[in-house]
């Protein structure tokens with residue numbers, strides 16, 4: 001479970017450009033929840049993810065992960081418990097290293113030993129098995145540099161690598177936005193499979209309303225640092241894309257856009 005409690009976040013403090021993004025922002029994501037976060041540009045979705053991951057510091061409030069207050073923890077410490085897949089497929093993998101080396105790196109995340117340990121035959125067979133589950137033929141290219149792969153192949157690897165070592169929460173940061181429609185569909189199917197198999201508590205930020213409707217058990221719509229819609233379970237299951245579009249339109253009218 002992850003809890004954001006009474007979060008205040010300001011940008012450009014002490015300047016004429018000072019803005020308050022979050023004032024007493026609260027969110028609880030229960031164990032096993034798969035929550036899709038949607039919302040207009042600048043509504044605070046990425047800032048929220050950055051606060052959770054530790055790349056951004058709040059002016060007030062606490063972030064509690066499975067009962068532990070991680071608010072003061074450095075980003076690299078949080079990375080042992082929080083996996084993040086970024087919009088840019090290049091972010092989650094190392095292009096100058098081979099597929100095998102990348103897999104070994106992910107496998108040994110947070111451990112004290114080097115690469116050699118992860119590349120014995122048993123581990124190589126294990127990586128091959130994991131890669132074959134992606135259905136992209138990567139298991140036969142383990143000596144290839146990751147930089148030579150397509151964006152979709154790299155994003156599939158990033159997803160696999162992020163979820164390889166045990167994590168307490170998975171963050172998907174518009175992870176299909178840079179992919180063509182067919183590849184995005186494939187990555188979403190893989191995402192659904194991985195989340196279900198590993199029973200991962202997941203927060204997915206997306207601008208794709210269909211994915212937000214089709215995946216996960218909860219949907220959150222943000223606007224100007226507030227949650228303006230929060231539906232789970234049966235209520236969420238009944239939602240269709242048009243309902244979300246209506247909500248977007250209503251917000252635009254209220255804001256005079």
Ligand SMILES: Nc1ncnc2c1ncn2[C@@H]1O[C@H](COP(=O)(O)OP(=O)(O)OP(=O)(O)O)[C@@H](O)[C@H]1O
Nearest residue numbers: 011012021039040041042043044045046047048222
């Ligand atoms: N480093 C920063 N310095 C100043 N303002 C920032 C910074 N990062 C974000 N903001 C502001 O905070 C607000 C929220 O931005 P954020 O990127 O979190 O929104 P978002 O919902 O993720 O938007 P998008 O859908 O466009 O990615 C915006 O008004 C943005 O201009």
